[in-house]
Amino acid sequence: MTTPIRSEPLYRAADLRRIEAAAAAQPLMQRAGEAAADLATSLSRFEGGAVLILAGPGNNGGDAFVAARHLRQRGFAVSVVFLGEISRLPEDAAAAYRDFDDDGGSALEAIPSGPRWSLIVDGLFGIGLQRPVSGPFAAMVTAANALALRHHCPLLALDCPSGLDADTGRRCGETIRASHTITFIAGKPGLFTGDGPEYCGSITHAALDLHAERLAPPSARTIGSDLFAAWLRPRAKNTHKGSFGNAGVLGGASSMVGAVFLAGRAALKLGSGRVYLGLIDARAPALDPLQPELMLRRPEALLATALSALACGPGMGGSDEACELLLRACALELPLLLDADALNMLAREARLQEAVRARAHRGAVTLLTPHPTEAARLLAGDTAQVQADRAGAALELASRYRALAVLKGCGTIVAAPDGRWFVNTTGHPALATAGTGDVLSGMIVALLAQGWPGLEALLAAVHLHGAAAEERVASGCGPVGLTAGEIIDSARLCLNHCPPVSQPLDCAWPLARRARLLRSAWLVRVARRFACTPPCSSWPRCSFLPRSTRPPNTSAPISPYRCSSGRATWCTW
Ligand SMILES: NC(=O)C1=CN([C@@H]2O[C@H](COP(=O)(O)OP(=O)(O)OC[C@H]3O[C@@H](n4cnc5c(N)ncnc54)[C@H](OP(=O)(O)O)[C@@H]3O)[C@@H](O)[C@H]2O)[C@@H](O)CC1
Ligand SMILES: Nc1ncnc2c1ncn2[C@@H]1O[C@H](COP(=O)(O)OP(=O)(O)O)[C@@H](O)[C@H]1O
Ligand SMILES: [K+]
Known part of the structure; x- marks a missing residue:
């Protein structure tokens, strides 16, 4: 039984644009492409196998060019198919194309028929999808879906599957049916509702070294047990049926x-x-x-x-x-x-x-x-x-x-x-x-x-x-x-089996981790005190529990801790 413990922030495209603006100085596309290449490397069935990458006319295409360059450098036989005009690429994507080109890569206009693909990467459209996917783009999507089936290879979508509206989870014309999706900065609601779960496959989150919630408030959240754990109180001893x-x-x-x-x-x-x-x-x-x-x-x-x-x-x-x-x-x-x-x-x-x-x-x-x-x-x-x-x-x-x-x-x-x-x-x-x-x-x-x-x-x-x-x-x-x-x-x-008290807030993690490195039990307690929502009034007397008390429904590394008030916090760190 593995249920999500932590609620995660979700951002609609308009709210993500705020983060984009706030972090404009950071090389986000480089980080996105590299994270995608890392995941692609682990997904590809053969080391150095043939990888088909579809690049679109916007920054999602830019991510694809960065990933393509990294995969080429790692020895993969990369074929990039680009639909559009290089001269009309947005600035970052154009730079990503130039790097790819300078590195010896070249963009094709059609999918080559020879290779047996070990991985297909979809970098056609991300959060900038404006209208139903049609025409040559739809043909490309249909071909990619068919090839992934015929070659039994994974299909990795960058940010979100092309054709899926990342805000709503609605299919918008021909849609990539991904086996895996790597989503950048933060989750998008459309990946988790409606058609999203069917078309995204397994979702990986690449934060790109940003803490999204510090840059813009989320549009929504996924449901994790931390949102209601404060109500999972152990039953008091002196109770009766009328108490419930x-x-x-x-x-x-x-x-x-x-x-x-x-x-x-x-x-x-x-x-x-x-x-x-x-x-x-x-x-x-x-x-x-x-x-x-x-x-x-x-x-x-x-x-x-x-x-x-x-x-x-x-x-x-x-x-x-x-x-x-x-x-x-x-x-x-x-x-x-x-x-x-x-x-x-x-x-x-x-x-x-x-x-x-x-x-x-x-x-x-x-x-x-x-x-x-x-x-x-x-x-x-x-x-x-x-x-x-x-x-x-x-x-x-x-x-x-x-x-x-x-x-x-x-x-x-x-x-x-x-x-x-x-x-x-x-x-x-x-x-x-x-x-x-x-x-x-x-x-x-x-x-x-x-x-x-x-x-x-x-x-x-x-x-x-x-x-x-x-x-x-x-x-x-x-x-x-x-x-x-x-x-x-x-x-x-x-x-x-639900863990009874909130997970620590993100802001407490760096302090908690540092405290652990310093082996300071006191500092650890302080960090966890602030990690505890709502904070526990008896925190100075809190003490650790042995690791054997790990709750049964968690797979992440767990450091269990229980305070003298009887509430427990489960820290994954
Ligand atoms: N946010 C960030 O900080 C980061 C974002 N990053 C990446 O950028 C992505 C967003 O990039 P984006 O805004 O350029 O949009 P994108 O999804 O590439 O598409 C827009 C292009 O597609 C076109 N177009 C749209 N619909 C179409 C259709 N149906 N059929 C045909 N064309 C259509 C549209 O053309 P237009 O509508 O202008 O004619 C425009 O040219 C995001 O998902 C992530 O991957 C990362 O690098 C990390 C940092
Ligand atoms: N494909 C699905 N994936 C996830 N949950 C589903 C799916 N189909 C139905 N459910 C869930 O099953 C329940 C069905 O509720 P409802 O349609 O009211 O059924 P009934 O009226 O027969 O009791 C809801 O909680 C719904 O979210
Ligand atoms: K995509």
Whole structure:
């Protein structure tokens, strides 16, 4: 089980341009090309093999020329195909071409047919892609994809696969299907959502000796467990079931009762003290025989129960009765999650929309968890529009309904009404099966019931839900035929194995590393004190734990440390 621990900054192209301007004096293209050549060297199947490099008309092409020069110098048989006019290359790329040319390299106009490629490098377009890839560029992309398949060789994309919109993850015409992507300076959202994960392959980050966050605030972040680890508190000893909240799930119209059971079971196994289900179907069973801990009630009785958080929507149907129940649920002051049919009713009923917005005025937390088609209904658009800009759609939902919003699917987006947004990097297409969304709802409401704030509950549940699917697939259960119910136990496992306190902030690393070199335990403690978010009040008494206490779900070198307050920090250094 390897889940991303650290949240990473993501930058849209416009925000990256700010970094570019701030670091204009630094030889970034040289660094990018060299980093690409290093990765290319390790990927090439044969030392000194034939490498095909496609260079485009902008600075992505410049990176390609730098990489080509390095690879030639390392003895590879490099063929560079350049589409465009050398005289129109931007300044840095023109200089990169001249260096390549001076070094004896030459640019071709077409892909040579002879060699058996050991690696193909895509340097056609990066973050400057302006319009759909077409014409000769599209032909080049198609040829590169076909050659990589025919020659069974890796296809390395520079910065992002050409044809992929790095901001949104939307394909824009013919697109390079990379086996590997080396992305420069910082991650881009489009690599992790929509079509991005399919077209990027394995992603490597080359920071080019820059600390992006010191130069410009990120557009978004990936979800890492550090974003919610402060809420992963060890259970205090003197507690009881009442300490962990009462979660409610409302739904289960005729023939859709299973959705509520799935959500309820997930809520139970993610730690809710008690779980109550309100089933709309009058003939619904009075007991879940596989999970007798669940308490089944009529919907009216559920709404009269002292709940800590409520999820509405799984299998709820769209009847008048369901709509009235939803209105009553909106009047409750507890954290309210709307999913599935509750979202469809919200999309069509103005009264519900008013009721949801009124919740924000009262300070009551509302969470919406649509899949793209539900999001399209809520935004009165179509699914393709939502998928074309997933982050934009999630942010629009959050702002329009003044609620926390999750846009599900490959690279789930979590958006807050204040404009913050996050991209999930866990998950698996094995999740594309009925009921997995119900399980996610159950996980979220469980964390809400235990007192987690709305945003952290969403981030954790989305992250753990994806990690659970990965764990199931890794253990041989799927991808084909994984069922929603099978995710629940793995989600519980992932939650219980999550490191409990934030990872250190980047700014603390240099100090911590220096302190370790100086073998100064005191300085190490000071460094870690500032690495701890939020800082721990008892830091002077903090002491180290032996290395054997390394948490089981980490692969990086770990230096575990626990402070006397019981919180633990896991430092990878
Ligand atoms: N940010 C940094 O600090 C660093 C950036 N670096 C690198 O620079 C890359 C960004 O470079 P960039 O801005 O020059 O854009 P890029 O992706 O090469 O494309 C623009 C060119 O393509 C053209 N064009 C666009 N779409 C087209 C289409 N569909 N079909 C045909 N043509 C099309 C467009 O032409 P125009 O639209 O002007 O007609 C223009 O000529 C970045 O991804 C990274 O690799 C690194 O060196 C490290 C430091
Ligand atoms: N290809 C995929 N990659 C990653 N996650 C996926 C993929 N397909 C579906 N999921 C996840 O599975 C869940 C499906 O939810 P939903 O569509 O509401 O299902 P249901 O309504 O049947 O319960 C979401 O959490 C979604 O993010
Ligand atoms: K590229």
